[in-house]
Amino acid sequence: MAEAKKFPYASEVVLPPELAGWEEMYPPQRLFSKDRQAWENKHFWFQDKIHAPEPMYPLDDIFQEAWQIALSQFTTRVFCIPPAQGVAQRMLGCYMYITPVEPPPPEVIGEKAERFGKRVFYVFENYEKLWNKWLEKFQALGREMESLKIPKEFDKYVPDSEVFPAPRGYTQAYELIEAFNTIISQIFKAWQYHFEYLNLAYLAYLMFVDTARKLFPGIKESTIGKMVAGAEVSMFRPEEELCRLSRLAIGQRPVAEILKKDIPADKKIEELKAIDAGRIWLEEIERIKNPWFFVSCGSGWYHYEGSWTNKMDVPFSYMQSYVQRLEKGETIERSLTAISEERNRLVSEYKALIKTDDDRKSFEDAYKVVRTIYRYAEDHLFWVEHWLHTIWFEKIREFGDLLVKYNVLKKTDDIFLFNRFEVPMLLEDLATAWALGEGAPTRGVFWMEKAAKREKILDAARKWMAVPGLGVPPEEVSEPFTVMLWGITTDKVAEWLKGSEVESKDVTEIKGFASSAGVAEGPARVLKLLEDVVQLKQGEIMVAPCTNPSWAPVFTKIKAAVTDIGGLTSHAAIVSREYGLPSVTGTGIATSVIKTGDIIKVDGSTGTVVIVKRA
Amino acid sequence: MAEKWIYWLKEVGQEDNNVVGKKCANLGELIKAGFHVPPGFALGVEAYSRFMKETEATDILLKFLETFHADPNNVADTLKFEEASNAMRAMVESVRMPPDMEKTIKEYYAEMCRIAGCENIYVAARSAGPVSHPGQYETYLNVSGADDVVFNVIRVWSSTFNTRSIIARARLGLPLHYDPIGVAVLTMVDAKAAGVMFTVNPVNGDESKVAIEGSFGYGEAVVSGNVTPDRYLVDKITMEIDEKIISDKGSEFIYNPETKEMEYVELAPDQRKRQCLEDKEVLELTRLAKKVEAHFRCPQDIEWSISRSLPFPESIFLVQARPESVWGKKKKESVLGKKSGMELLFERATTPIKVKI
Numbered sequence: 001m002a003e004a005k006k007f008p009y010a011s012e013v014v015l016p017p018e019l020a021g022w023e024e025m026y027p028p029q030r031l032f033s034k035d036r037q038a039w040e041n042k043h044f045w046f047q048d049k050i051h052a053p054e055p056m057y058p059l060d061d062i063f064q065e066a067w068q069i070a071l072s073q074f075t076t077r078v079f080c081i082p083p084a085q086g087v088a089q090r091m092l093g094c095y096m097y098i099t100p101v102e103p104p105p106p107e108v109i110g111e112k113a114e115r116f117g118k119r120v121f122y123v124f125e126n127y128e129k130l131w132n133k134w135l136e137k138f139q140a141l142g143r144e145m146e147s148l149k150i151p152k153e154f155d156k157y158v159p160d161s162e163v164f165p166a167p168r169g170y171t172q173a174y175e176l177i178e179a180f181n182t183i184i185s186q187i188f189k190a191w192q193y194h195f196e197y198l199n200l201a202y203l204a205y206l207m208f209v210d211t212a213r214k215l216f217p218g219i220k221e222s223t224i225g226k227m228v229a230g231a232e233v234s235m236f237r238p239e240e241e242l243c244r245l246s247r248l249a250i251g252q253r254p255v256a257e258i259l260k261k262d263i264p265a266d267k268k269i270e271e272l273k274a275i276d277a278g279r280i281w282l283e284e285i286e287r288i289k290n291p292w293f294f295v296s297c298g299s300g301w302y303h304y305e306g307s308w309t310n311k312m313d314v315p316f317s318y319m320q321s322y323v324q325r326l327e328k329g330e331t332i333e334r335s336l337t338a339i340s341e342e343r344n345r346l347v348s349e350y351k352a353l354i355k356t357d358d359d360r361k362s363f364e365d366a367y368k369v370v371r372t373i374y375r376y377a378e379d380h381l382f383w384v385e386h387w388l389h390t391i392w393f394e395k396i397r398e399f400g401d402l403l404v405k406y407n408v409l410k411k412t413d414d415i416f417l418f419n420r421f422e423v424p425m426l427l428e429d430l431a432t433a434w435a436l437g438e439g440a441p442t443r444g445v446f447w448m449e450k451a452a453k454r455e456k457i458l459d460a461a462r463k464w465m466a467v468p469g470l471g472v473p474p475e476e477v478s479e480p481f482t483v484m485l486w487g488i489t490t491d492k493v494a495e496w497l498k499g500s501e502v503e504s505k506d507v508t509e510i511k512g513f514a515s516s517a518g519v520a521e522g523p524a525r526v527l528k529l530l531e532d533v534v535q536l537k538q539g540e541i542m543v544a545p546c547t548n549p550s551w552a553p554v555f556t557k558i559k560a561a562v563t564d565i566g567g568l569t570s571h572a573a574i575v576s577r578e579y580g581l582p583s584v585t586g587t588g589i590a591t592s593v594i595k596t597g598d599i600i601k602v603d604g605s606t607g608t609v610v611i612v613k614r615a
Numbered sequence: 616m617a618e619k620w621i622y623w624l625k626e627v628g629q630e631d632n633n634v635v636g637k638k639c640a641n642l643g644e645l646i647k648a649g650f651h652v653p654p655g656f657a658l659g660v661e662a663y664s665r666f667m668k669e670t671e672a673t674d675i676l677l678k679f680l681e682t683f684h685a686d687p688n689n690v691a692d693t694l695k696f697e698e699a700s701n702a703m704r705a706m707v708e709s710v711r712m713p714p715d716m717e718k719t720i721k722e723y724y725a726e727m728c729r730i731a732g733c734e735n736i737y738v739a740a741r742s743a744g745p746v747s748h749p750g751q752y753e754t755y756l757n758v759s760g761a762d763d764v765v766f767n768v769i770r771v772w773s774s775t776f777n778t779r780s781i782i783a784r785a786r787l788g789l790p791l792h793y794d795p796i797g798v799a800v801l802t803m804v805d806a807k808a809a810g811v812m813f814t815v816n817p818v819n820g821d822e823s824k825v826a827i828e829g830s831f832g833y834g835e836a837v838v839s840g841n842v843t844p845d846r847y848l849v850d851k852i853t854m855e856i857d858e859k860i861i862s863d864k865g866s867e868f869i870y871n872p873e874t875k876e877m878e879y880v881e882l883a884p885d886q887r888k889r890q891c892l893e894d895k896e897v898l899e900l901t902r903l904a905k906k907v908e909a910h911f912r913c914p915q916d917i918e919w920s921i922s923r924s925l926p927f928p929e930s931i932f933l934v935q936a937r938p939e940s941v942w943g944k945k946k947k948e949s950v951l952g953k954k955s956g957m958e959l960l961f962e963r964a965t966t967p968i969k970v971k972i
Contacts, residue, residue: 082965103967116964121957207956207963214950217819223853349852353822355947362951362959369956517855605855 007469009041015093018460025058025454026091027421030065045090045097045470049565049588051301053545055094055461058419058454059396060302062184063389064089064096065420066191072101074195079119080112081203094461097470123200127372130197135383138193142291142388145186150179150398153405154434173431180399180427184420187392194384201377208370211363215354222516222604226577227346227367230375232336234382235571238308239552241292242315243333246322248284252277259323265312291387297529299548300385303416305529307390317534318553325556332556339578378574386548399427406430407444414451468588507611510594512562512587514607515573520560520582521601521612524594527554541602543594547572555579560602562590562609576604584609620661621719624799627657635659636743636797641936648910650903650933653920654730655738655801656723660745662716663772663795670710676703676776676792687785693778696785700778707773712765720768720800721761727802735759736802737870740767742774743797751780752796756833756877757803757870764800771798804932807923808891809834810844812900813939814851814908814915820942822914824857825849825901829891831882832867834918834934841879842866845891849901856897863887896921899928907936914939 010032015022023031032040052064072086085101103109123130151172162168208228212219249255255278258271272278285293289309297314298305308315322332347367354360400412408430409415418426426447433442525540527533533554536542542558544551546565555561555575561583563572576583582604584590590609594600597615627635627643635643639657646652667673679702685695712720728736737759742752753774755767774780775794784791810829815822828837828844836842842865848858864887866879892900900919908915918935951959 083967084964109965113961113965117957117961120960120964124957124960203964204960207960210963211951211959216821216823218816218821218824218848218850218857220850220853220855220857223850223855346852350823353851355822356949358949358953359951362954362956365954365956366959367956369960517853517857605857 006472007044007467010045010090010092010097010470011037013092013467013470016460016464019093019457019464021453022094022457022461023091025094025417025419025457026056026061027065027419030061030089030091032090032092040090041471042102043088043099043471044473045099047466047468048089048096048098050546051299052096053565054302055458056091056096057303057416057458059416059423061091061096062187062420063191063301066188067194069188070191070195071199074199076104076112079123079199080115081199082109082113082116092470093464093466094458095466099471100474102474120200123197124369124372127197127376131376131379134193134196135379138190138383138388141186141190141193142383142391145183145190145388145391145395148179148183148186148395149175150395151176151402152398153402171435173435176399176402176427176431177424180424183392183395187388190384190388194380197373197376198380201373204370204373205377208366211366212350215359215363216350219350220514220517220605222514222573222577223346225515225573227343227350228370228374229343229574229577230378233375233378235378236334236552237382238292238295238386239318240333241288242318242553243322245281245284246319246326246332248281249319249323250326252281254278255281256323256327259316259319261320265316268316269312291383294387294390295382296386296389296548299546300389303393303396303413307386307393309390310394314533321557322553334578381548381571399423403427403430406433406442408442408447409444409451410448414448417451417454418447507589507593509608509610510587510589512584512590512607512609513573514603514605515585516561516576516581516583517605518560518580518582519601519603519605521599522559523615524562524596524598524600525558526591526594526596528591541600543590543600544572545591547575551575555581560604561585562587562594562600562602564588564590564592618661620659620665620716621723622657622659623723624652624655624657624801633660633745634797636745636799637937638741638743638935639797639799640743642799642801642934644910645907645933645936648906650907651929651931653802653804653932653934654727655799656727657743658720658768658798658800660795660797662798663775665716666710666712666769666772667793667795669713672707672710673792675706675710679703679706680791683791685785687782693782696782697778700776700781703776703781704773707776708766708769710769712769717765720765724761724764724800727800731802735761737805738764739799739801739803740764740771741799741801742771743799744794745796751777751783753777754835756835757875768798768800772796801934804920804922804934805924806833806920807831808896809920809934810837810891810918812904812917812919814904814917815939815942816848817939817941820945822942823851825851825904827892827897827900827904829919830864830867831886831891832869832880833877834920835877836866836868836879838918841868847892847897849897851901851905854898854901856894859890861888861890864891892921893927895927896931899931903931903933907933911936911938914943916940 056064068087068089075081075084076086083103085104087098088101090097154172158171205228209221209224212224249259254275255272258268258278261268269282272282293308293315295308296305297307297311325332351360351363354363396415397412400409400415403409403415403426404412408426415423429442433440520541522539522541524543525536527536527542527544536554536557538557539559541560541562542554543562546563548571552575556579558581560581561572561576563585564587572583573585582602584602584604584607587609594611595615598611599613601610601612622635624639624643625646627640628647629640629644631643632640635657642652683699685692687696727738728734737757739754739756740758741754744752753771755770758764758767775796780794781791784794808829808831810827812825812827814825816824816826827847827849830836830842830844837844843862844864845862846858846860847856849856864882866881868877868879871878904915904917907917915936916939917933920932920934922930922932
């Protein structure tokens with residue numbers, strides 16, 4: 001019998017010497033360890049390219065930490081999905097690996113089944129009401145985070161107002177320490193909320209896929225995606241606002257003229273401020289900016305991606321092209337009616353093919369269930385990863401600014417080089433120096449050297465080709481996220497097993513998810529960062545690591561989309577289907593194999609991308 | 616009054632199955648439903664009967680059979696059947712058709728030529744039994760000229776005496792000298808590609824798909840299994856081509872005007888793996904397949920042919936439609952059972968997903 005195919009165990013992986021010291025960036029419970037080796041080796045770990053495609057900055061790791069708890073607990077302790085357990089994480093060489101934890105003992109499965117029935121049915125019966133409650137509490141949490149006070153500088157002496165009529169009893173030193181504790185609690189709470197209904201949404205989706213496949217063995221996942229996707233979800237709102245603002249600008253010629261200029265956004269804003277119509281138009285942006293411009297220019301997972309609010313060039317470049325297209329008489333908005341008509345057509349025509357009344361009834365009911373909750377998968381994304389993360393990054397930078405001001409760090413963003421347990425040390429160091437009086441030094445030099453060293457390690461990690469999997473792949477997976485979100489399938493693991501020994505220039509064909517049907521051929525445009533979008537030309541094929549709502553306007557310009565990361569319900573997949581563009585997602589390597597200018601052929605029906613001609 | 620024995624295809628329909636044979640009846644039905652079918656006419660089973668009775672053919676055959684003894688279940692006797700078949704076919708094919716029948720057939724053919732606006736158009740003479748026996752009787756392609764049409768009609772009739780037919784009848788205890796069938800005389804489509812399609816995925820019974828198989832040249836290449844056809848799987852609802860398997864088709868079945876025979880000609884190396892259909896043709900075929908299925912209200916097995924001289928979409932012809940025989944006959948049983956969405960959700964939640972490594 002052939003020996004089971006396997007990847008190296010974590011302990012067998014040899015890291016490049018430049019990565020030496022990487023472990024100290026992450027808390028010890030997040031590392032592979034001798035004391036837990038037996039348990040760790042029983043599991044198959046794969047690199048999480050969805051949430052952590054890049055080496056992990058220690059402070060950005062907080063979202064991962066938070067989801068490990070939140071995602072897992074809703075499966076194991078809240079909604080009690082019977083055979084499924086949580087998803088565990090480990091860091092290795094600055095990359096994150098995850099594993100679905102092996103199923104629990106049979107008696108636990110039984111206990112969970114009972115609770116599952118009761119709790120899950122309740123959610124589906126009351127979802128509309130529950131969603132409203134969710135949004136209310138989530139927005140309240142975000143507003144709390146926004147209103148958190150972080151000292152801009154230390155007072156030489158506390159003001160009289162804090163002494164009279166009665167001393168407040170605490171100072172900025174305490175406020176600083178408390179503010180950081182508070183923001184940590186808030187981000188953890190936000191991530192608890194993040195998963196409140198997500199596990200169930202994914203489970204419902206998988207259920208519907210199963211149901212549809214039993215009736216129509218050949219139905220494509222991209223078709224199912226179209227059947228369940230919502231059109232009026234929060235995720236699309238930012239783009240709609242851009243369309244609206246562009247139309248407003250068209251009504252005010254001078255505004256449109258300024259928007260069309262090939263100058264940076266801040267220059268446009270300056271010119272707009274100089275005219276009445278411009279000021280009125282800018283006021284409209286101010287009015288909707290929070291929340292609809294709180295959109296990450298990346299996935300929302302990394303601080304360096306930035307948001308529209310601090311990279312205004314991004315929304316302004318979209319509006320520039322919208323204004324131009326409006327002037328040519330084109331329609332820039334997605335037609336919501338067309339989308340929902342197409343969705344209804346698909347569902348009713350498939351339904352008409354069902355032969356027995358029982359099957360038709362079951363299919364209808366399955367569809368109702370998935371439609372009830374599926375929009376959560378799309379709605380939560382905007383509110384958590386985009387809106388709240390934008391607030392979080394801005395607030396964290398306020399701490400960074402303070403540390404820079406007092407020479408504890410060199411640059412604001414260096415704060416992200418320290419994990420959430422370390423940042424309090426820097427803050428305490430600073431608060432102590434202030435409290436001690438004049439002339440007391442901080443360990444600024446020590447922290448700065450550490451930051452520099454860590455930056456180097458992360459650079460080295462970026463160049464290291466991390467192994468895709470660790471340990472022996474399992475035969476079955478019960479954890480809904482693992483299948484749905486990471487798309488861990490037979491083919492995927494087999495491809496990883498083949499390894500990445502092939503040189504990227506020799507690759508002529510890559511495989512991914514057949515996310516949106518159709519075929520297109522044309523020149524590739526590799527967009528590693530959203531800022532590169534300014535170079536994008538009409539009719540090019542976008543090749544990107546992954547996309548998110550802030551990329552939506554890109555889809556009106558391109559012929560097809562290819563991403564490294566993301567399954568059939570990823571942003572790129574959903575939007576491509578809506579725009580009727582072929583798309584292949586989750587290729588893992590597209591941005592490293594394909595170069596801008598290569599002629600590529602994207603087949604969104606089979607999930608293949610062929611490099612027809614190298615540039 | 617003598618019974619009518621010849622019809623324009625557009626005059627017949629499904630209800631005429633026993634009058635003109637299945638193929639003719641279905642083609643007539645397709646024309647009535649507005650599908651593009653090669654023009655032609657049908658000789659009813661009555662024509663066969665008249666021919667056999669009014670000539671001496673029946674008597675000659677009966678006389679011959681008096682001395683013929685063979686066991687259809689004994690393989691060793693196969694040779695005897697083959698000899699008998701050759702003799703019987705020679706007898707039938709040497710008989711002259713009753714003059715009024717010959718005249719009428721020639722008039723119908725002349726009218727076909729007139730409508731097509733060309734002399735001596737090429738036609739196919741195809742067998743059409745009231746019960747379908749795929750591949751049992753013979754079909755003659757690229758027949759041209761009135762005399763040849765008449766002769767090839769007789770050849771189709773005589774194919775009821777081919778070896779496999781008489782063995783089949785002997786096994787069933789049916790008379791060997793008589794097996795009335797209809798004949799379809801159809802305009803030849805100068806096929807650049809042809810093949811079959813099913814309105815259900817024959818592999819798994821998925822009724823949301825149309826499966827198309829096609830190859831270069833005439834459809835016989837695909838039907839007979841002599842080439843490995845291209846395979847296209849199209850979703851009826853999204854109208855997306857889900858699967859395309861382009862095969863090495865080796866050769867194409869075409870007409871050689873010099874020898875006046877149909878023959879397999881090896882394809883040039885750069886042609887063998889070329890897609891035999893354009894995507895727009897695949898989609899148009901799918902649209903037609905859906906319509907045919909809707910018309911007959913059950914899964915269909917359809918033969919099609921694409922002309923090389925006509926512009927798309929008039930280039931596409933349907934040359935046969937019959938109920939699909941495997942999945943169409945299956946009793947429709949519920950696959951899911953009567954379940955609520957919550958029950959299905961619970962089922963999903965308790966069943967692990969297998970990942971084969």
